[in-house]
Amino acid sequence: MxxxxxxxxxxxxxxxxxxxxxxxxxxxxxVPPGAVVAVLGGNGAGKSTLLRAISRTLGxxxxxxxxxxxxxxxxxxxxLAADRVVxxxxxxxxxxxxxxxxxxxxxxxxxxxxxxxxxxxxxxxxLRRVHELFPVLADRAHQRAGLLSGGxxxxxAVGRALMAAPRLLLLDEPSLGLAPLxxxxxxxxxxxINARGDRQVSVLxxxxxxxxxxxxxSHAYVLEVGEITLHGPADELAGSDExxxxxxxxxxxxAAADATxxxxxxxxxxxxxxxx
Amino acid sequence: MSxxxxxxxxxxxxxxxxxxxxxxxxxxxxxxxxTEVVNFAHASLLLAxxxxxxxxxxxxGFWPALGVGIAAAAVVGAAVEFLVMRRYRGHDHSVLAIVxxxxxxxxxxxxxxxxxxxVLTLGDPWGDAVLTVGGVSIAHTRIAAFVAAALLITxxxxxFRYTSWGxxxxxxxxxxxxxxxxxxxxxxxxxxxxxxxxxxxxxxALFLTVFPTPGLERATSLAALKAFPAAILGGLDSTTGAxxxxxxxxxxxxxxxxxxxELAFMGRGLGDLAPYLVMTLILLLRPSGLFxxxxxxxx
Numbered sequence: 001m002x003x004x005x006x007x008x009x010x011x012x013x014x015x016x017x018x019x020x021x022x023x024x025x026x027x028x029x030x031v032p033p034g035a036v037v038a039v040l041g042g043n044g045a046g047k048s049t050l051l052r053a054i055s056r057t058l059g060x061x062x063x064x065x066x067x068x069x070x071x072x073x074x075x076x077x078x079x080l081a082a083d084r085v086v087x088x089x090x091x092x093x094x095x096x097x098x099x100x101x102x103x104x105x106x107x108x109x110x111x112x113x114x115x116x117x118x119x120x121x122x123x124x125x126x127l128r129r130v131h132e133l134f135p136v137l138a139d140r141a142h143q144r145a146g147l148l149s150g151g152x153x154x155x156x157a158v159g160r161a162l163m164a165a166p167r168l169l170l171l172d173e174p175s176l177g178l179a180p181l182x183x184x185x186x187x188x189x190x191x192x193i194n195a196r197g198d199r200q201v202s203v204l205x206x207x208x209x210x211x212x213x214x215x216x217x218s219h220a221y222v223l224e225v226g227e228i229t230l231h232g233p234a235d236e237l238a239g240s241d242e243x244x245x246x247x248x249x250x251x252x253x254x255a256a257a258d259a260t261x262x263x264x265x266x267x268x269x270x271x272x273x274x275x276x
Numbered sequence: 277m278s279x280x281x282x283x284x285x286x287x288x289x290x291x292x293x294x295x296x297x298x299x300x301x302x303x304x305x306x307x308x309x310x311t312e313v314v315n316f317a318h319a320s321l322l323l324a325x326x327x328x329x330x331x332x333x334x335x336x337g338f339w340p341a342l343g344v345g346i347a348a349a350a351v352v353g354a355a356v357e358f359l360v361m362r363r364y365r366g367h368d369h370s371v372l373a374i375v376x377x378x379x380x381x382x383x384x385x386x387x388x389x390x391x392x393x394x395v396l397t398l399g400d401p402w403g404d405a406v407l408t409v410g411g412v413s414i415a416h417t418r419i420a421a422f423v424a425a426a427l428l429i430t431x432x433x434x435x436f437r438y439t440s441w442g443x444x445x446x447x448x449x450x451x452x453x454x455x456x457x458x459x460x461x462x463x464x465x466x467x468x469x470x471x472x473x474x475x476x477x478x479x480x481a482l483f484l485t486v487f488p489t490p491g492l493e494r495a496t497s498l499a500a501l502k503a504f505p506a507a508i509l510g511g512l513d514s515t516t517g518a519x520x521x522x523x524x525x526x527x528x529x530x531x532x533x534x535x536x537x538e539l540a541f542m543g544r545g546l547g548d549l550a551p552y553l554v555m556t557l558i559l560l561l562r563p564s565g566l567f568x569x570x571x572x573x574x575x
Contacts, residue, residue, distance in 0.1 A: 055457055057453055057456055057457060059366060060452070060453040060456070062366075081461075082456035082457065082459075083456060083459045083460060083461045083462075086457070086458065086459030087459060091457070091458075091459075092457045094453075094454055094457055098451060098453075098454040100446065100447050100450045100451070100454070101450065102446070102450060102569070103443075103446055103447070103450070107443055107446070110440070110443045111443050111444070111446075111447040111455070111458050111460070112458055114440060114443065114444050114447070114458050114459050114460050115458050115459015115460065116459070160458065161458075164458065164459060
């Protein structure tokens, strides 16, 4: 059982560069055990870079952590290889799902379990849980993953990550490119994964869809051009003008009211309005 | 000898040689899939395995020597990966391919220096025995080659499909970054790929040098080069492609050599040329090979 503070994920003053290009500047954030934390930001804000810095895959993109460190469960992970990070209990669902398209659904899930440290029985239990969460993955077990719909692929990507029995799940834009209903389903699932009593899974959620992210998260950070510009409890952020204007697409109240008033008084073209 | 039995003989020999080429091509494809590197050092791995077997069989007997030869080629392959390729990880794949050419030159130079002008036998138990059924004769070595290749390829494909190693390998082939996110140890995957490719090449070395070929000599690595068109025409990233490509190359070569006199207007040496000709034709029609995946780009 997670007990002490500081057992979760701590990103401490991390800067990242891709060659001469600075992608993150002194980013500090925390994911306490069992929490759902969201990182909001637009395109190019450095959200994916942040996740790469945590899961140690910056090298694939020619980037590197230039200063600061990442700790998980009190242990420094910013010097480890990507596969060792998975072994500490962190698993990432990459942006754009990245299922192994030419492999079957079942093999994708097996691939997810490759990084798991548990026994054969643990893996079987993980598979049962994934099938419970996403029954469709059991039905489609022998289909090629590339043939699944976008929503199903996202379920597979999440299920695959869960096969490693992570204690922290990193989600990179899980709602990207999904129909609103499907995005809502994924959100429900994230809540369900997090709420499982037997094994607490904390979640670090990176999203452009701020409305969805703020509903899920207890705490949120706003990332802009590589820097954290705002952070706080999710409901507070959801109420702040800044976030509402920039990320929730809500103009401030008076302007909104004006807009409705104008619409109401707009002249209607009678001629084309039928028999009205 | 009737036309039909000549044709059958050529066909059977072709299939047998083709299965040996398939073994080499398979190793080639395995390395390409695991690391996206075109391994030009493959022929020298083969030569190394053959050389070890050839120099040991007198002392320890054929089967142990073959075992040691296979292990040695696997170790050489793994060593190339560990000592050379790994230092260049993250470099462009074309740079890595050129590095393998360098490795090939080094290994081949050393091995040909040791071989000199000798022709070494590998001490195989089949000798020059020939099996004749209904007017069709085929050397025991050719039958052994086909059986061994078929067994190894089947074992490989089953491993590839059902074991964790196979899953890791296929995952890494699709996306190394995503595989790393799943906890796959990419270093281990590519080390394994090089070792397996080396082992398969050593077995192929045996069957490239048995009867009716005189034995292991410098030119053996040239014979091994025929696996390149096999791998390429099948599609560099496809195991099925390697098998089919190997068979096509083997049969083409055998038929072109066998019917050389009828094709005299083409000049001599058509048998050596034919595989490349077929490869060119197939690539004109299917640029990514028979079973290769077309470059997938999704935005």
